[in-house]
Amino acid sequence: MKTDDLIASLSADLPKVAPGAAARRVALGLGLGALGSTAVMLAWLGPRPDIAEAVLTPMFWMKFGYAAITGLILAALLTRLAKPAVRPGALVAVAAVPFVVVAAMALMRYAQAPPEAHRAMLMGHSSMVCPWRIVAIGLPLLAGAVWAVRGLAPTRLRAAGLVAGGCAGALGAAVYAIACNETSAPFLAIWYTLGMALAAGLGAVAGSRLLRWR
Template identity: 70%
Template sequence: MSKATEALIDSLSADLPAVKPGAAARRLALGLGLGGAVSAAVMLAWLGPRPDLAQAIATPMFWMKFAYAAATGLILAFVLARLARPATRLGTLALLATIPFAVVVAMALLRLSQAPRAMQPEMLMGHTSMVCPWRITAIGLPLLAGAIWAVRGLAPTRLALAGLAAGGCAGALGAMIYGFACDETSAPFLAVWYTAGMAIVALLGTLGGTRLLRWR
């Protein structure tokens, strides 16, 4: 690097304020927190909590559903924090993000293999399969807006990938919130229809990321 280039870099960075440690994480937490609050308000005003929520939270399947969505959202939030900074490697985080889905798919296949053939369609389709992904999408949109706002103020360089992580995180956290209104607890249902809702929000994030996350 020439002395002239070094002098130019020094002059451009001389007046920049120091960035406090953890600033990116705090901004992401703020964006997702505000988006999550709006998403929860949308769920409560639109659908309301399931009538038997007090009894449902005492069952393992309710917490399995909650853990699937929450773990996916949390891991993708860490992925997003990495992608919000330039020239960072994802390392094992990318693989880690697939583990909750793999666990739910394995549970779904096991449950289907053990169930009588006549019960398998009901386990897979439930009674809300045609609305579940779209409800998760609607509830996840405020979270996606919060994630996009947060990342726009940082320095992502892989915009489509950052948008994918933002959408995936928002979709998973939206599914977690929707779980308090939904009474479906079958593992095959979750593996297909909850994942479909998360995937729709992830797709919207990917499509929007290339435009909305550009540096201004």
């Protein structure tokens, strides 16, 4: 039997996948994970006491928007990587845009501030716990992402794991922003980004084991 005939016979009985099925599954997994992450944040830390006033400030929305937009871009990238032999394309470059924007804003604010304010801008009062809180809050999101991708057909397991972890970390950071009262752009650029990176690393390490599809 010729190779083309063999491939045709093997694929003849495969069920057709509805358009958008991968995106819906990823959205469901991340949606359920977001509910879990929100429950963890509320039970563990709770919203910041001045949340009603905070939502009226630009910095709150900068923190939340940076994390949420990054997470949504990575969710789109994860949907692509969850399909067999699909290249990520321009989404890789798009995913870098929020990081570049926040880094540029942080550098500008840092340069404009007096030297005596620099340490506080960089370290805030929660730098030692912020990244780890983001990772912990993002764990339910990571579980949802893993569930979603395992039901699809990724072929680049480590890359898919990296993006799943980054997506979970970014959306977890958006949830954490409701509890966090840091107000410095340099703090956001360093410690929120580090939390996302740690979650991405966790996903990459686990990807080859957890994302094998059946």
